[in-house]
Amino acid sequence: MWADTLLILFISICTALLGEGLTWLMVYRTEKYQKLKAEVERQSKRLEKRKEAHGDSLDKQHKKKIEREEEKLKNNNRDLSLVKMKSMFAIGFAFTALLSMFNSIFDGRVVARLPFVPISWIQGLSHRNLPGEDYTECSFIFLYILCTMSIRQNIQKMLGFAPSRTASKQSGSIFGPPPQQFK
């Protein structure tokens, strides 16, 4: 079992590096992206500072100014994701093909034993294409997803490709709306 699990770990490190490399080639090194990213970063920082400085006591003029800047930031953020989108699609297709290849190699093979029984809606993933009812058996796809989750983000962070905290805080993420809406 060692061989399979370590092989999958290796595969996901390689694919994460490959993905980041391709994105670097197609997106990160382009001038347009770098300009937009710097712009978004600058605007987010300025907006945050402005918000901190004025706090709750906002008069109308300041409010308008902040709203205008938020609008600008939103537009820039949209442009940024548009620039990323095209290459993300290309990479997505390539990786789906790669994944289905690995999937067929590891088809029906138990690659690891889980030290816990996953909850029912994850069992479909962790026990995919495996015979039997022993839900502690782990399929390729589950381990691969876990590896990718941990490795990809760390690699992005190490290489400095991850979006900065201020930028993601101001624009909000898919996991939640921007925090200022709760105030």
Next chain:
Amino acid sequence: MSSRTKVTEKSVGAVSKAVGSVWSRAFTSNSEWPDKEEFLDVIYWSRQALGIIIGLVWGLIPLKGFIALLLFVLVNAGLIYIYFTNFQSIDEEEYGGAWELTKEGFMTSFAGFLVTWIIIYSGLHFE
């Protein structure tokens, strides 16, 4: 990454040089953190290391079941909480509350923990 460090150094100026490198400050209690991003990075990476270490330990013992998952969450959040409240004693309000700091890099650390735990467990206890 080097360009980012340079920018940080510039903006923080002489203060950063006076208080020493990130590594030494991370291991010294009650250090000064003029740059918030730096401290959040320290929290992020220590959490990743912690996730892998806990994964190793849980796999070697071996701990099993949802108790182990729960214990991971408690140990991980608890140790980091103790680190920033007692060891570094920073003002958590500056970072948007204790919850923001507890959240920092948690999912990645959880995934890293699961991977190490599963690999060690299935490698050592099943052939």
